[in-house]
Amino acid sequence: MLFASDLDRTLIYSKKFISQKDERIRLVETKNSKEISYMLKSSVEMLKELSTKLLFVPVTTRSIEQYQRLKILEKEIKPKYAIVCNGGNIFKEGKLDEEWKRLVHSKFDDTCLGLKEIRSEFNKLRLDINIKKVRQVDNLFFYCVLHETNPGSILKELTEWAKKNKWTMVLNGRKLYFIPNHVTKNRAVRYIANKEEAKKIITSGDSLLDYCMANISDIFISPSHGQINSLEDIDKTNVKFTKQSGIFASDEILKLVLREVKQNKVISHNL
Structure with a gap:
């Protein structure tokens, strides 16, 4: 067990x-x-x-x-x-x-946009969201620490953006995670x-x-x-x-x- x-x-x-x-x-x-x-x-x-x-x-x-x-x-x-x-x-x-x-790392090339590329694309977005800081986790994914717990309608836009790039977006408290689907x-x-x-x-x-x-x-x-x-x-x-x-x-x-x-x-x- x-x-x-x-x-x-x-x-x-x-x-x-x-x-x-x-x-x-x-x-x-x-x-x-x-x-x-x-x-x-x-x-x-x-x-x-x-x-x-x-x-x-x-x-x-x-x-x-x-x-x-x-x-x-x-x-x-x-x-x-x-x-x-x-x-x-x-x-x-x-x-x-x-x-x-x-x-895990082999799938970045095969199945989804890489971490460097997704961070670059994220930085190009014009977001109506108050981000306190951004953290990267062991060259695998990143998350944003927000000032507020409910960023509003922007979540739908970010969800679709992440999905298009074969990443997943999850809000947990004030942390907004962006993680590869795999x-x-x-x-x-x-x-x-x-x-x-x-x-x-x-x-x-x-x-x-x-x-x-x-x-x-x-x-x-x-x-x-x-x-x-x-x-x-x-x-x-x-x-x-x-x-x-x-x-x-x-x-x-x-x-x-x-x-x-x-x-x-x-x-x-x-x-």
């Missing part, structure tokens, strides 16, 4: 989601001595337990550098694989999977599942960038506070939503996975 989970706003939460100090919560990420992200202590313990019973794969849109700030994964959870850059890179036992990296979380998860011959796949995530994983999953679990819960035209056959929201949804997600493990009588997975 394989369990692949998004991190931010699914298992890990930033300071703005923590209303007050709580002894059940622990700090899991810092940057320049600044506190960044937190997890429930109970979620950490459940992840440790799960990692002895199945193949746990963290999946994130974070860059390599951002992912590596999460020392708790490296030192305590110790996953065999980790998917970063929205599926653009895979770590196996701490090293980048060069086979996957070559496969750089997706579900493709990276499927690649690992095939290598490990996983017979059952459970995934979880909160955002539109996570929902593609539902297409390859027996069960997809989403926290009730996420973007996915607000979608109307989705197939919810294999989708479960938590009753809890915020950081406490992480415990509920992991309890659901543990229940599946027990029902399937999974004893252990040699990692």
Whole structure:
């Protein structure tokens, strides 16, 4: 069994989601001595337990550098694989999977406009949108940090522009992502599942960038506070939503996975 989970706003939460100090919560990420992200202590313990019973794969849109700030994964959870850059890179036992990296980068020439070219075209657009900054992620995609959370009608125009160039545009909070169509979380998860011959796949995530994983999953679990819960035209056959929201949804997600493990009588997975 394989369990692949998004991190931010699914298992890990930033300071703005923590209303007050709580002894059940622990700090899991810092940057320049600044506190960044937190997890429930109970979620950490459940992840440790799960990692002895199945193949746990963290999946994130974070860059390599951002992912590596999460020392708790490296030192305590110790996953065999980790998917970063929205599926653009895979770590196996701490090293980048060069086979996957070559496969992803080869598709830029074959299937879509390259990163340099799409950035150039984007800069030519006359946008009625207030952009605070633009960030590029490991030579794979880029995103804009906006001053406002609702940029209005310009989104439709940008969606069509991205689609024409075989890229995908997704708004998540104040971050406006532009990602190649072939750089997706579900493709990276499927690649690992095939290598490990996983017979059952459970995934979880909160955002539109996570929902593609539902297409390859027996069960997809989403926290009730996420973007996915607000979608109307989705197939919810294999989708479960938590009753809890915020950081406490992480415990509920992991309890659901543990229940599946027990029902399937999974004893252990040699990692």
